Amino acid sequence: MEGVLVIAEAQAGDAPISEATLKTLAVAQKIGGAALDVLWVGSDLAPLLARAQALAKVRTFLTFDDPRLAHPTATLVAGLVAERARRYAHVLMPGTSYGRDVLPRLAGLLKTPMVSDVLEVMGARTFKRGIYAGNIHTVVTVPDGMPVLLTVRLASWQAVAPGAGGGIPVEPCPIPETLPETARFVALAVDPSDRPDLQSARRVVSGGRALGSRENFALLERLAERLHAAIGASRAAVDAGYAPNDLQVGQTGKIIAPELYLAFGISGAIQHLTGIRDARTIVAVNKDPEAPIFKVADIGLVGDLFEVIPELLAELDRQGAEP
Amino acid sequence: MKILVAVKRVIDYSVRVRLKPDRSGVVTDGVKLSINPFDEIALEEALRIRERGEASEVVVATVGPRDVQTQLRSALAMGADRAIHIESTDPVEPLSVAHVLHALVLEIEPGLVILGKQAIDDDLGQTGPMLAALWGRPQATFVSKLTLKDGVALAVREVDHGLETLALDLPLVVTTDLRLNTPRFIKMPDIMKARQKPIVTRPFASFGLDLPGLVLERLEGPPERKSGIRVESVAALVTQLRERGVV
Ligand SMILES: Cc1cc2nc3c(=O)[nH]c(=O)nc-3n(C[C@H](O)[C@H](O)[C@H](O)COP(=O)(O)OP(=O)(O)OC[C@H]3O[C@@H](n4cnc5c(N)ncnc54)[C@H](O)[C@@H]3O)c2cc1C
Ligand SMILES: Nc1ncnc2c1ncn2[C@@H]1O[C@H](COP(=O)(O)O)[C@@H](O)[C@H]1O
Numbered sequence: 001m002e003g004v005l006v007i008a009e010a011q012a013g014d015a016p017i018s019e020a021t022l023k024t025l026a027v028a029q030k031i032g033g034a035a036l037d038v039l040w041v042g043s044d045l046a047p048l049l050a051r052a053q054a055l056a057k058v059r060t061f062l063t064f065d066d067p068r069l070a071h072p073t074a075t076l077v078a079g080l081v082a083e084r085a086r087r088y089a090h091v092l093m094p095g096t097s098y099g100r101d102v103l104p105r106l107a108g109l110l111k112t113p114m115v116s117d118v119l120e121v122m123g124a125r126t127f128k129r130g131i132y133a134g135n136i137h138t139v140v141t142v143p144d145g146m147p148v149l150l151t152v153r154l155a156s157w158q159a160v161a162p163g164a165g166g167g168i169p170v171e172p173c174p175i176p177e178t179l180p181e182t183a184r185f186v187a188l189a190v191d192p193s194d195r196p197d198l199q200s201a202r203r204v205v206s207g208g209r210a211l212g213s214r215e216n217f218a219l220l221e222r223l224a225e226r227l228h229a230a231i232g233a234s235r236a237a238v239d240a241g242y243a244p245n246d247l248q249v250g251q252t253g254k255i256i257a258p259e260l261y262l263a264f265g266i267s268g269a270i271q272h273l274t275g276i277r278d279a280r281t282i283v284a285v286n287k288d289p290e291a292p293i294f295k296v297a298d299i300g301l302v303g304d305l306f307e308v309i310p311e312l313l314a315e316l317d318r319q320g321a322e323p
Numbered sequence: 324m325k326i327l328v329a330v331k332r333v334i335d336y337s338v339r340v341r342l343k344p345d346r347s348g349v350v351t352d353g354v355k356l357s358i359n360p361f362d363e364i365a366l367e368e369a370l371r372i373r374e375r376g377e378a379s380e381v382v383v384a385t386v387g388p389r390d391v392q393t394q395l396r397s398a399l400a401m402g403a404d405r406a407i408h409i410e411s412t413d414p415v416e417p418l419s420v421a422h423v424l425h426a427l428v429l430e431i432e433p434g435l436v437i438l439g440k441q442a443i444d445d446d447l448g449q450t451g452p453m454l455a456a457l458w459g460r461p462q463a464t465f466v467s468k469l470t471l472k473d474g475v476a477l478a479v480r481e482v483d484h485g486l487e488t489l490a491l492d493l494p495l496v497v498t499t500d501l502r503l504n505t506p507r508f509i510k511m512p513d514i515m516k517a518r519q520k521p522i523v524t525r526p527f528a529s530f531g532l533d534l535p536g537l538v539l540e541r542l543e544g545p546p547e548r549k550s551g552i553r554v555e556s557v558a559a560l561v562t563q564l565r566e567r568g569v570v
Pocket of ligand 1: 207208209237252253265266270272286304
């Protein structure tokens with residue numbers, strides 16, 4: 001067992017390399033170690049691997065490339081990669097819905113504990129992570145003699161910049177003729193939106209229960225457009241059907257770290273605040289001066305969001321704010 | 324078909340958790356304890372499946388200290404048929420819980436095991452997939468809709484970019500997302516009925532597990548955000564944003 005293996009985010013061959021993978025590589029580099037290999041599972045990976053050649057400090061790309069792996073399930077992936085993964089001292093995955101699905105299953109196959117959502121690397125085997133919705137941090141060490149398996153809390157890390165790489169050898173791994181079919185992909189429903197991705201956006205405009213309807217929620221669209229921001233939502237807003245589930249911010253939604261987070265009509269429950277703890281500037285607009293969100297907001301404005309949003313749009317123009 | 328539901332007792336989600344002054348753990352004295360919210364959803368789903376006539380028995384299992392029986396009684400009052408209490412005074416990590424659940428699975432032979440997608444105390448989200456791996460059965464995590472038909476489960480999963488649907492052969496392991504259902508309230512007569520239902524207790528040690536675990540070095544409070552300012556007008560808000568260079 002030696003070296004670090006990063007299992008990359010599953011993605012289509014023609015998309016740019018996922019930010020989640022680039023952040024996981026940052027953690028791998030922080031850990032260091034004898035060598036860094038990146039493993040890709042998917043279908044038609046050649047274009048992706050060509051682009052990935054720009055990555056620096058990678059020894060080998062390992063691939064499981066097969067048309068049957070276009071939508072890999074955790075049930076399949078964990079079993080497929082287990083033999084390979086066994087050879088490494090560290091196995092890392094991004095803290096995406098993919099990594100959170102695959103890696104604990106792999107840990108079960110390897111019968112080894114794992115560390116979820118690492119926010120800081122304190123040493124090659126010692127990591128910091130949050131518990132109780134991030135209200136408390138723990139520092140844990142993986143004892144010697146077992147592999148280190150971890151997922152990366154994406155909001156805590158910067159993506160590695162592609163370097164002057166090149167010449168990274170690609171090693172296809174053997175794929176059995178018959179793959180287990182106990183779990184089968186049926187469909188993926190993606191909410192069509194041309195807004196920036198919530199998880200990597202520099203600015204996020206977010207709304208809560210106070211928006212009151214799906215139509216009202218669209219008010220946020222104009223502001224988001226003006227600011228080139230992604231849109232987020234509280235759980236209450238998602239549950240009420242004002243916004244799709246993949247926009248939920250918080251303990252059970254997305255953990256984000258934008259430069260600017262604008263919260264409209266969100267009370268600030270701890271489960272929501274968990275998701276924005278690392279935002280650089282938090283702005284809260286709420287008509288209740290006692291709302292808990294004001295305790296964490298860098299800038300608070302007591303007011304009715306239905307009045308504030310149009311005013312804000314006008315004022316941004318008047319003061320000539322950068323789009 | 325039987326359904327096994329894993330429930331963990333945690334500090335209630337409404338409690339603001341604090342470190343003990345000596346940082347040896349979190350304050351639990353006088354703090355409200357409840358079934359992990361995701362596990363309540365797991366139990367509710369199992370009960371609905373049984374009520375539709377698609378399952379014959381719902382068994383709940385927990386690993387925890389002696390007084391966790393209070394929460395098991397709540398699970399029985401919600402409608403579980405029986406409960407298994409694996410008694411352990413020390414906290415137990417997901418890999419060990421998964422091994423215990425696997426041993427129970429081999430005895431009970433359920434068609435479905437439902438767990439929470441994460442426990443809101445450790446926020447790990449590991450136990451379900453670990454159990455599925457040990458058992459060698461498929462998994463559907465973060466499930467927000469579940470239907471069963473002819474030995475196949477259709478599971479809708481909440482993934483980063485939308486909703487994914489999987490078809491999975493039974494038996495399988497499911498972990499719940501919050502939107503799967505809304506758990507029922509417990510009524511007085513149910514509490515009375517639950518008193519008659521069986522809870523079997525077995526010591527954790529009887530499973531003969533001696534797995535190496537992670538070493539807890541220390542606990543820390545997270546870095547505090549320093550308190551911000553209030554502005555009186557939208558114009559003042561935008562001025563602030565401009566000064567901070569964020570717009
Ligand atoms: C296990 C668990 C996990 C959870 N995970 C998450 C999570 O990931 N993300 C999440 O967000 N929540 C989560 N929650 C739910 C969380 O506890 C809260 O219930 C939720 O965040 C509340 O959403 P809200 O702030 O939109 O609604 P509310 O709490 O109802 O707040 C609405 C706010 O809008 C204000 N308001 C009303 N009208 C106006 C107006 N016209 N103008 C301005 N302000 C107005 C009100 O003063 C109030 O503060 C979770 C809960 C549990 C139990
Ligand atoms: N001690 C325990 N007893 C019973 N079930 C547990 C226990 N710990 C975890 N689980 C189950 O596993 C799920 C995920 O927990 P975790 O992996 O700790 O985040 C929980 O929602 C429970 O369903």
